[in-house]
Amino acid sequence: MKIRLHHCHQTRSMRVLWLLNEMGVDFELAVYPFDGSLREPDFLAMSPAGRVPALEIDGQSMFESGAMLEYLCDLFPETGMGRAAGSEERAEWLVWLHFAETIGQHVANLNQQILFIYPPEARSPVVVKLEGKRAEKCLAALEDKLADGRDHLLRSGFSAADIAVGQSVYMLRHFVRTSDFPHVEVWYHRITARPAFQKSLPQDGDPVLWAQQFYSLEAE
Ligand SMILES: N[C@@H](CCC(=O)N[C@@H](CS)C(=O)NCC(=O)O)C(=O)O
Numbered sequence: 001m002k003i004r005l006h007h008c009h010q011t012r013s014m015r016v017l018w019l020l021n022e023m024g025v026d027f028e029l030a031v032y033p034f035d036g037s038l039r040e041p042d043f044l045a046m047s048p049a050g051r052v053p054a055l056e057i058d059g060q061s062m063f064e065s066g067a068m069l070e071y072l073c074d075l076f077p078e079t080g081m082g083r084a085a086g087s088e089e090r091a092e093w094l095v096w097l098h099f100a101e102t103i104g105q106h107v108a109n110l111n112q113q114i115l116f117i118y119p120p121e122a123r124s125p126v127v128v129k130l131e132g133k134r135a136e137k138c139l140a141a142l143e144d145k146l147a148d149g150r151d152h153l154l155r156s157g158f159s160a161a162d163i164a165v166g167q168s169v170y171m172l173r174h175f176v177r178t179s180d181f182p183h184v185e186v187w188y189h190r191i192t193a194r195p196a197f198q199k200s201l202p203q204d205g206d207p208v209l210w211a212q213q214f215y216s217l218e219a220e
Pocket of ligand 1: 011012013038050051052053063064065066101
C-alpha cells in the first residue's frame with residue numbers, strides 16, 4: 001500500500017502525521033510551507049479548498065483530517081487506534097475524534113485575528129476575547145471528561161481520539177492558556193510525551209507556522 005501525506009507543520013495535518021507515526025506504517029511525507037503552494041492546481045486536485053491535510057492512498061486522494069483518521073483506523077485495526085463500529089466505545093470515540101474541529105475553528109479564528117489579518121488595526125480585540133472564551137468552554141468540556149482521573153479520553157486507553165483532540169489543544173495553546181484546566185494539562189503532557197507526537201513536530205530548519213510558543217493581540 002502506498003500512502004503519501006501532504007502536510008504543513010503545526011496545522012491539522014499533524015493529526016494524520018501523528019496517527020501514521022503511532023501506527024508505524026510506511027508512508028511518504030510531502031511538506032509544504034503554509035503559503036500559496038496550497039493554491040497550486042496539483043494540490044487543489046487533491047484538496048479542492050486548498051487545505052491541508054491531503055492524503056493519497058494507492059492513487060485515491062482524500063481531504064478532511066477527521067475522515068482520514070477514521071479511514072486509516074479502519075484500514076489498520078490491529079494498531080488499536082480506532083474503535084470498531086458496534087463496539088461499546090465507538091460513539092464516544094467518534095464524538096471526541098470530531099470534537100477536535102470544534103476546537104479547531106477557534107484556533108483558526110484566533111490565528112487570523114492575532115497574526116494573519118493586515119493591517120493590524122483591522123484585528124478585533126472583541127473577536128479575540130469571544131473566541132478565547134469559547135475555546136475555554138471546549139477546554140472545560142475536556143476537563144470534565146478527564147476529571148475522573150482517566151489517563152486517556154477513552155477508558156480502554158490511548159486512541160486516535162486523543163490524537164485529534166490533543167493536536168487541537170497543541171494548536172490552541174499558542175493562543176489560549178490551559179493552566180486553569182489541571183486534568184487537561186496532565187493528559188496533554190502525557191500524550192505529547194509519546195515518541196510519535198515528538199516525531200510529528202517540526203524539526204530544525206522546517207517551515208513553521210508559529211515560531212513562538214504563545215501569541216496575544218497585546219504582544220503584536
Ligand atoms: N476540516 C478540515 C480543515 C482543514 C484546514 O482548514 N486546514 C488549514 C490548516 S490547519 C489550512 O489548510 N488552511 C489553509 C487556508 O485556509 O488557506 C480538516 O480537518 O482537514
